[in-house]
Amino acid sequence: VLSDFCSAMRCMPVWNGQTLTFVQDRPSDKVWTYNRSNVVIPDDGAPFRYSFSALKDRHNAVEVNWIDPDNGWETATELVEDTQAIARYGRNVTKMDAFGCTSRGQAHRAGLWLIKTELLETQTVDFSVGAEGLRHVPGDVIEICDDDYAGISTGGRVLAVNSQTRTLTLDREITLPSSGTTLISLVDGQGSPVSVEVQSVTDGVKVKVSRVPDGVAEYSVWGLKLPTLRQRLFRCVSIRENDDGTYAITAVQHVPEKEAIVDNGAHFDGDQSGTVNGVTPPAVQHLTAEVTADSGEYQVLARWDTPKVVKGVSFLLRLTVAADDGSERLVSTARTTETTYRFRQLALGHYTLTVRAVNAWGQQGDAASVSFRIAAPAAPSQIELTPGYFQITAVPKLAVYDPTVQFEFWFSEKQITDIRQVETSARYLGTALYWIAASINIRPGHDYYFYVRSVNTVGKSAFVEAVGRASDDAEGYLDFFKGKITESxxxxxxxxxxxxxxxxxxxxxxxxxxxxxxxxxxxxxxxxxxxxxxxxxxxxxxxxxxxxxxxxxxxxxxxxxxxxxxxIDPANGNETPMFVAQGNQIFMNDVFLKRLTAPTITSGGNPPAFSLTPDGRLTAKNADISGNVNANAGTLSNVTIAENCTINGTLRAEKIVGDIVKAA
Structure with a gap:
């Protein structure tokens, strides 16, 4: 029953040794500050022991059951979600009962409170203290200034107090950020924590403050609140007395903004970790691996860069090779502070190189990987030939892009039937990613053969043949010659x-x-x-x-x-020209040609009796064909079959005249 009542008021029951009371989960002032100077230091030197909630326990969707008075006081369900958390972690749903809740809005806030509690308050701290453990009770908010967690000095003891100069001498050096307000937490004469502004620091330990609270004593504790770090607040949930007279304290993380987030929809930005080590180094960029050969051995030079300069960062490299069974076998690991590294004496194979940035605290950034292989390249999967005016452009393509591969180009005016004779029979053009074979000897209407193979540092692939022609665009050739003539x-x-x-x-x-x-x-x-x-x-x-x-x-x-x-041939008084060119046309009587290339052929007559168009359409008024005719489709009118006809498919006829013979 107590738990149900507490859930309705966001409370937890607390036994302080004398009475049972209730503490509400809402913002409250801290009652004490703990750092390494006022806690028990164990043998391992780590007084503060942290644990974190499991990811499966951090729900981002809640089905809240509540009593709906508008529906006959029946149980209704309100779904509450955190869409950003769902997008990041995936959907994780739980259910809860809102005790004594008859409002949908209150049910929504109850579900949102559960979600924000599990997503924001994820840490638990355990530590032991001496008699100071009695300065607070379960439910109180305390501050933890852990130098190890923060990565800088954030707490200690006050060695000397000068009220006239408002100067405190600390037991360790501190560093102020270049901007923002820095506060220092002190203990006044009433034993209460008081925060004052730090105005300057001299020699690292002499701190001038805005005012010195009354009763600040020597060897009292201090804690630093920097603008670049979040104040680490925890709510004490239990105090246990140990056998040696010390007290074991357990506290959970406290986020005071949670109430404003849930009840008012407020949004807060900032570092929730409270440590300068909380920012992992960025992932490396532009990772490349270049394979080279030296004295018969293969090397790989890896290069990369970083999006920003990070002090004290190094790089962890991991090189693996694909095994025959499909698994990855580790070849080498390395660590360097440079942005280049060379692997030597590598065997043939398919490799994967992974590089991570590592900061001075051992935190690793996201991995960047690049795959490469030390092997002879694959042959081109296809060769695109583009016709031009007295030229042909050859562009080889690989099935899988490989930036380390170039191509050898060989050229022949005749087809080479034995691919092994390419190097002795064809003409070597050069090595590049593409090649333009251009010459006045590359004539339109003739086939030309390219033989291309892939090459890299390791070896060469087999040749691939491609056949192509120069452009057959007659009008374009006239424009081409126009430029050549006017330039001469x-x-x-x-x-x-x-x-x-x-x-x-x-x-x-x-x-x-x-x-x-x-x-x-x-x-x-x-x-x-x-x-x-x-x-x-x-x-x-x-x-x-x-x-x-x-x-x-x-x-x-x-x-x-x-x-x-x-x-004009003037023999015998002839005045009729044998050839005339005028108005972009040529006129002749008789022409004998070995080869003719023309996109359109049209006979004389009005209208013409014969025509052949570039799309392959043939029109003829009267055609006598003595050879074979192969056609996929068509229409015949008034056709007489003089001899036998074999039909392999189905015969359909609207009308049949004459005898019908049925097959046996």
């Missing part, structure tokens, strides 16, 4: 305009030049050009020959600038 010396000479000051003027020039370029290569050109103006427009007709040195080598050119180009 002969093209510039033919197309260069001469200022003719008068309209309806004319000029005839013959040019002849010979020179050496910057590379001491001979160039020469000859030509003739006619220029005229009429109605403000400029007209040019000319032709020229040149021999120029280009990136592809020596290039001979014959260029003609004219609206119409024609060839």
């Amino acid at each position: 010396h002969l093209g510039k000479e033919l197309l260069e305009k001469v200022d003719l000051t008068e309209d309806n003027a004319s000029r005839l020039d013959e040019f002849s030049k010979e020179w050496k370029d910057a590379s001491d290569k001979w160039n020469a050109m000859w030509g003739v050009k006619i220029e005229q103006t009429r109605d403000g427009r400029h007209y040019v007709a000319g032709l020229g020959l040149s021999m120029e040195d280009t990136e592809e080598g020596k290039l001979s050119q014959f260029l003609v600038a004219a609206n119409r180009i024609a060839f």
Whole structure:
């Protein structure tokens, strides 16, 4: 019954040795400060022993049963959740009964109180004291100033008091932070803790305070409250007398903001750990492993960096290799303060390197891992060939990306049937991640063969063949040649305009030049050009020959600038041209070609009787086919089968005329 009443008021029953009383779980003043100077030091040198609640006991969802007067005083259930804790730890549900609760809002607060208590107050401390153990009773709030836990000096004894200069001499050095207000807790003449502001520190131990409380005695205890550390408050739950005259104290963590969080929805930010060691070092970034070979031995150089500088941090490295049974076998461990490390004398295999940052207190940051292998690379899974104008671009792809792999490129105009003959029959282009094979000799409409293999420090893969062609875009080639012609010396000479000051003027020039370029290569050109103006427009007709040195080598050119180009055979008085080029069209009577590449072919006639389009559509008004015809689908009208016909599938007919023979 007492427990039920206490649960309704957030209380716990306390026996102080004489009477039974109740202490409510809400903010209250601390009654005493404990540090290493006023507790019993055990043989292991750690007076404060901490324990923590298990993760499974930290619930983040509660089903609260309460009495609903609007539902005939039946039991109702209110679900209370902490969504942030659920997202971090996963859902952990418990149930509770809200004793004497007839309000849904109160039921919600009861569930939230349980959740916040389990999530915020997770520590328990045990320690022993002498007669000072009687300065508080169970239920009182006490302060723990543990230097070992905090990582800095936070408590001790006052060696001297100077009230006139407001100076206290402490038994150990302290360091003030660069900003914020620092408070020191003292014991006044009434035996009550009093906090005053620290204004300055001299020689590390002489502390000037805002005021000296009355009755502060020498060798009394002090505790430091820094703005960078959270004050560590605990609520005493039991005091036991030991056989040696000391008292064993057990206290649980006390978070005074809990009441405001539950009842008022307040939000508090800050370090709840109360230790400078509470921030683990950050995980390393940009971890890489580079495999190299030296005198037949394989080495791995690991590199990484950190997002920020942490004083006293070192790095723990762990290298494992995959075993035949799929497990991981430890190869080596190392510790270094540098951001690089080299592993030597490694065998072939698949490795995983894990690096953690470790601070001076042994706390480890999150692990960063990188996998690599010391083995010959896998062959390219595919080779993408992209056609261009007189060029083909080859881009190999790996099934699994490996930054240590490059590719060897070999080129051949003919297919190599025996892949073992690639190195003797093909031409080596180079080693890179991709390759552009560009040459005036790479002609459209012809197959060219690439042979590519992966290479790394360890070895080479097998060759992979890919066949491709240069672009067959005729219109694009004309634009391509336009750029080449206008960039040549002969093209510039033919197309260069001469200022003719008068309209309806004319000029005839013959040019002849010979020179050496910057590379001491001979160039020469000859030509003739006619220029005229009429109605403000400029007209040019000319032709020229040149021999120029280009990136592809020596290039001979014959260029003609004219609206119409024609060839006439004047034999026997003939005046009909055999060839005419005009208006982006070419006209000829008879053409004999060994090879023709054209996206669209159309016969004469209006309308044309025959056409073949780039999408493979063939249209013909009358076709006589003497060979085989293979078709996946189609429609035939008015068809006569002159001889036998075999149908392997199902025959469907709307009408059959003639005799019907049924198979036996």
